[in-house]
Amino acid sequence: MLRIENLTKKYGNIKAVDNLSFQVKEGEIFGLVGPNGAGKTTTFKMIATLLKPTSGRIYIDDIEVSNNLKEVRTKIGYMPDFFGVYDNLKVEEYLEFYGDIGGVSKKEIKDIIEDLLHLVNLTHKKGEYVDSLSRGMKQRLCLARSLIHNPKLLILDEPASGLDPRARIQMKEILRELKSMGKTIIISSHILPELSELCTSIGIMEKGKLVISGPVDKIMRKINKTNIIRIRVLDLKKKAIKLLKEEPNIDSVYENDRFIEISFNGEEDQMVQLIKKLINNGIPVVSFNPVDGNLEEIFMKVTKGDEE
């Protein structure tokens, strides 16, 4: 769906984006994480066709972006990190305005707006002035605006920034809904644990370069080399612990009243073998859960941070 090859953007002497390459498959949610100034916004603006790369290529649906701006723009929806608000427009008028720019026909626009307002939970605000909305509502309206022409690829620059926890959860639910509708989404955020829940893959950027990228669990394994797994058994806990301690891929075994926690350094197929072994030995396994790693930790490990 999206392919980026050796993308570079220079501002004078500053390389805001430095030889960036990655791919996002259809239906994926790709999260771009990085400290301030890493180059996320610059990258997103280039993908959104608003900024010309110094060098490198971007392909959307195998169409090269810089020579096919018009065609590509029908496929993408962009939500910037900062967006202007139109004081004198009501919610519905605001979406009509953007629908018009996006080439949506007059015949269809009413229905599309109804659907979008429902999706972003703003139906009750249809007749209100945009300026009177809360920050969370404005952000959801901006998301609706980016969807008005039914794009396949959504480019969302920090859609949850500045939102309170409840508004963030709402935003996350909408993004899940969009994923289930088959949209491909690239999203940047500082709220790292939220990205790990939502994204299928992530890329971590620092000083214009991609430090690491890939599926969230693979990246975690690559960095941590171990997975924490919580196992709950109905009975025979001591026997289970003995079996687990014999395993070469297990670094440590810890137990408490509720579960056994192991630090596992094998691959997924070896995890399957481990579950089989426990069951074949008569251990009544109730659950076997890899514990979600902490993206924040990974981020700190792979980025050096700005010491200036």
Ligand SMILES: Nc1ncnc2c1ncn2[C@@H]1O[C@H](COP(=O)(O)OP(=O)(O)OP(=O)(O)O)[C@@H](O)[C@H]1O
């Ligand atoms: N128009 C511009 N002119 C000159 N330098 C710029 C311009 N826009 C961005 N930069 C520089 O490019 C680098 C990358 O900025 P960018 O906004 O892409 O980072 P970011 O990862 O989105 O950061 P943030 O999380 O703070 O939004 C920074 O060093 C920034 O100062």
